[in-house]
Amino acid sequence: MSRRTIVALMGAGIMGAPMARNIARAGFAIRAWNRTPEKVKALLNEGVSVCATPFACVADADVVILMLSTGAVCDEVLFGADGTQGVAPVLKRGAVVVVMSSIPVETAQRHAERLKALGCGYVDAPVSGGERGAIEGNLSIMAGGAEGDLARVLPVLSAMGRVTHVGPCGAGQLAKIANQLIVGVTIGAVAEALLLVEKGGGDAEAVHRALQGGFADSTVWRQHGRRMIERNFKPGAYAHVQLKDLDTARDLAASLGLDLRFGALARDLYARMCETGGAALDHSALYLELAEARKTPPNQPHALANMTNGS
Amino acid sequence: MSRRTIVALMGAGIMGAPMARNIARAGFAIRAWNRTPEKVKALLNEGVSVCATPFACVADADVVILMLSTGAVCDEVLFGADGTQGVAPVLKRGAVVVVMSSIPVETAQRHAERLKALGCGYVDAPVSGGERGAIEGNLSIMAGGAEGDLARVLPVLSAMGRVTHVGPCGAGQLAKIANQLIVGVTIGAVAEALLLVEKGGGDAEAVHRALQGGFADSTVWRQHGRRMIERNFKPGAYAHVQLKDLDTARDLAASLGLDLRFGALARDLYARMCETGGAALDHSALYLELAEARKTPPNQPHALANMTNGS
Numbered sequence: 001m002s003r004r005t006i007v008a009l010m011g012a013g014i015m016g017a018p019m020a021r022n023i024a025r026a027g028f029a030i031r032a033w034n035r036t037p038e039k040v041k042a043l044l045n046e047g048v049s050v051c052a053t054p055f056a057c058v059a060d061a062d063v064v065i066l067m068l069s070t071g072a073v074c075d076e077v078l079f080g081a082d083g084t085q086g087v088a089p090v091l092k093r094g095a096v097v098v099v100m101s102s103i104p105v106e107t108a109q110r111h112a113e114r115l116k117a118l119g120c121g122y123v124d125a126p127v128s129g130g131e132r133g134a135i136e137g138n139l140s141i142m143a144g145g146a147e148g149d150l151a152r153v154l155p156v157l158s159a160m161g162r163v164t165h166v167g168p169c170g171a172g173q174l175a176k177i178a179n180q181l182i183v184g185v186t187i188g189a190v191a192e193a194l195l196l197v198e199k200g201g202g203d204a205e206a207v208h209r210a211l212q213g214g215f216a217d218s219t220v221w222r223q224h225g226r227r228m229i230e231r232n233f234k235p236g237a238y239a240h241v242q243l244k245d246l247d248t249a250r251d252l253a254a255s256l257g258l259d260l261r262f263g264a265l266a267r268d269l270y271a272r273m274c275e276t277g278g279a280a281l282d283h284s285a286l287y288l289e290l291a292e293a294r295k296t297p298p299n300q301p302h303a304l305a306n307m308t309n310g311s
Numbered sequence: 312m313s314r315r316t317i318v319a320l321m322g323a324g325i326m327g328a329p330m331a332r333n334i335a336r337a338g339f340a341i342r343a344w345n346r347t348p349e350k351v352k353a354l355l356n357e358g359v360s361v362c363a364t365p366f367a368c369v370a371d372a373d374v375v376i377l378m379l380s381t382g383a384v385c386d387e388v389l390f391g392a393d394g395t396q397g398v399a400p401v402l403k404r405g406a407v408v409v410v411m412s413s414i415p416v417e418t419a420q421r422h423a424e425r426l427k428a429l430g431c432g433y434v435d436a437p438v439s440g441g442e443r444g445a446i447e448g449n450l451s452i453m454a455g456g457a458e459g460d461l462a463r464v465l466p467v468l469s470a471m472g473r474v475t476h477v478g479p480c481g482a483g484q485l486a487k488i489a490n491q492l493i494v495g496v497t498i499g500a501v502a503e504a505l506l507l508v509e510k511g512g513g514d515a516e517a518v519h520r521a522l523q524g525g526f527a528d529s530t531v532w533r534q535h536g537r538r539m540i541e542r543n544f545k546p547g548a549y550a551h552v553q554l555k556d557l558d559t560a561r562d563l564a565a566s567l568g569l570d571l572r573f574g575a576l577a578r579d580l581y582a583r584m585c586e587t588g589g590a591a592l593d594h595s596a597l598y599l600e601l602a603e604a605r606k607t608p609p610n611q612p613h614a615l616a617n618m619t620n621g622s
Binding site: 105128129140141142144162164165166167168170171174175177178179180181182183184185186188189190192193194195196197199200201202203206207209210211213214215216217218219220221223249252253256257258260261262263265266269290 | 416439440451452453455473475476477478479481482485486488489490491492493494495496497499500501503504505506507508510511512513514517518520521522524525526527528529530531532534560563564567568569571572573574576577580601
């Protein structure tokens, strides 16, 4: 019988903590580290070892998962920065690092190269499905990397959700950006359609029901459409994060010689929304921006300036 | 026991013929008329009476359904044009006319007024779901009109699909336009996302699977996304019809003081696509237009010029 796989998870926050819990439930030996240790103490009662440092966390681990806030934080924890030391040199030879945060494609590719030189594998595996998906263990996990590396971590990833191998290293991030691009533009489509129905005197609630199951149906129609009808723009997912994702999509597209027409329009509208007080609203509040599109002259504050934090 | 409801259906074509069949199966007395009589002969074997003229079709009918190609054709059949006579004067007092074609909102409102003066009710009830939905009797039917008129035709409409009352007369058309607006823009979102994945070196097929069930998922993602990956642009739904629908959405929005930003972008891209040889492709071929967006200077023919009829 083979030795039990040891899993390290760094960044046991809103997403990482329930992910660690599901890995423990699946029978793996799992250790977690979080920058703010108070937040992970509860995991001790659920079969997760809590470590005081990243070094203690990764020691002897076969699979090292990062669920940290940004690519820069992943860089720092793996390779160090400003005189601090990263964990990369103490990783077990043959370990596979899995970055599940959303980070730039080129950061993922750089990680893979540096870790390969140390004898370690690398998979980029960002997720979709949010806190609820993390808790319920049904995240959509978009994995990029070599077939062999993915095969070694697949049992662990499968404890957190549904894994799809979407291409070489970086492809997971590419899929995540594609996901965010679709969401941002579809919110625009849904907002304009509901504005048309409401201004035309239709019953938006009834149209919302009628279009379900047809060609116009989408998760955005069901969830964000409902928010728009109820004028419930409490986040959810922040408009400023949607803007950041659309910036990433634009930059990536530009580097590939691709011009995103719908993506650029959505990006500009979210930018204007964030500049005029809407940054902390849910991204579905693009509805308000589009409702105002004609009435407000450029560079003038408008209705959104009076709405913040979605409360 | 009340007398059996008599239903007349005018326009028994690709959509109308299976609709008539489902009305017959539900036990109503149904008569159909079609401009080209050869097309409806098969209905005789399925419990549908076939009439030689619109007048014979509507005589004594309680419910008069129009599934004709345009608002102008509905006008002509109902009220006559250029010396021809329409059926409106021979309608039974108390009959309800149901226009299931996609026609302008103001045409529907005008129909309702003129028929009211003749003692008849009116419901506008365009559909979504296509030929397959018509055959299977699971169309999404968006009904606008007075509560009382709708109540009288509901048993008949329910034989063809799921009926939602979306507001006063014209609201059905409004809902249909909202539907088409969402579809046109979502096709753009899906096309840009797939272009990003493909140019970035990801596995589009795998990403297509990975994103199902998440926030980016939609009917367009599943059906039109698949067409794009397979480069299958055989219609389906024509690009020139999508353009017509986006024109309708734009005109209606303008009349309401609303500026459709995403709708306008989609409209312009479809217009360019139709001008350069793509009119008879499926509307998902917007993918090709967006793939070319950067490479081709304005007013120059491009790759689409060599692709027609989707064959």
